[in-house]
């Protein structure tokens with residue numbers, strides 16, 4: 001075979017680091033704080049709602065292409081109640097196979113080959129692959145540590161826009177840094193998008209995991225409703241990451257465009273789970289507050305443990321990831337550090353460099369997930385103490 005099986009667009013995307021690290025966790029019996037999935041399931045009544053839907057034959061056959069009306073209405077009601085955004089469930093909401101498909105469909109639909117996409121680096125790994133599949137060119141704008149948190153340099157963002165820029169791909173709350181973009185930053189982003197006539201795809205899957213401050217959806221800023229595709233997901237909010245129920249909201253022209261791509265990816269997915277998620281979105285406020293408070297306590301437990309072990313800790317304002325700097329421990333290569341950590345301490349983490357185009361910018365940073373049971377986090381913190389002992 002003269003030509004490699006994998007095409008040129010995807011050649012740089014081999015196996016993800018998550019597969020390598022999860023295998024290492026298994027072979028060494030380590031605590032896996034690499035991949036971001038909870039180690040307990042979400043609310044029992046929501047699991048029961050899925051069982052009920054299966055038994056009652058709801059969603060066992062192809063559901064409607066845009067998603068079941070109950071879920072589209074629940075998404076619209078949720079956004080109105082939370083953020084004062086009003087979406088027509090029939091024309092402005094689309095259900096997808098998780099946020100992952102929403103990202104892929106949005107980029108495949110909205111990009112022409114050669115279009116530039118500005119993304120905040122470090123970024124969630126599917127962004128780069130999806131931009132590549134769509135034939136786009138990614139233009140990273142790097143978030144940098146500044147006073148205990150990662151910040152966006154708005155001048156750098158403005159300077160990254162060229163005549164070829166088609167869209168901004170945002171993520172707030174931001175994985176892996178935990179940064180939550182504030183009013184001032186979002187206002188500036190909105191002004192820039194309007195001034196340069198850019199589309200925005202904003203990944204807000206961690207909207208309910210904000211510990212300090214509040215989540216502000218970009219679509220609610222002046223001029224943004226008509227140019228923004230907002231992506232949500234049930235996975236993080238309801239701790240059912242395997243169900244893969246996500247959604248897109250936006251103006252009819254953009255949602256229709258995304259649907260055009262989505263219908264040829266999965267067409268539909270997760271029939272019975274869509275009914276369960278429609279119920280989940282109607283859970284009382286106390287559920288969402290409880291989830292946030294529980295994760296805030298876990299952030300602090302693991303954050304304190306990491307600080308005690310000698311890491312510099314960037315305490316996240318949102319998401320369920322903590323980014324750390326390993327240099328105070330005498331290391332500067334996150335890859336080597338993460339490959340050695342399971343043998344050394346029995347804990348698995350992810351090197352942030354995998355989320356960068358400018359790998360050197362991410363080299364000394366390592367990410368830990370804290371969406372695990374308290375006793376697991378306490379044990380991980382204890383094990384990481386071995387780094388202090390050298």
Ligand SMILES: Cc1ncc(COP(=O)(O)O)c(C=O)c1O
Pocket residue numbers: 036097098099100101124171175203205232233234235241244245246
């Ligand atoms: C920023 C971000 N977007 C999207 C996803 C994927 O969401 P889903 O599981 O709904 O496809 C993740 C999962 O880790 C994520 O961190």
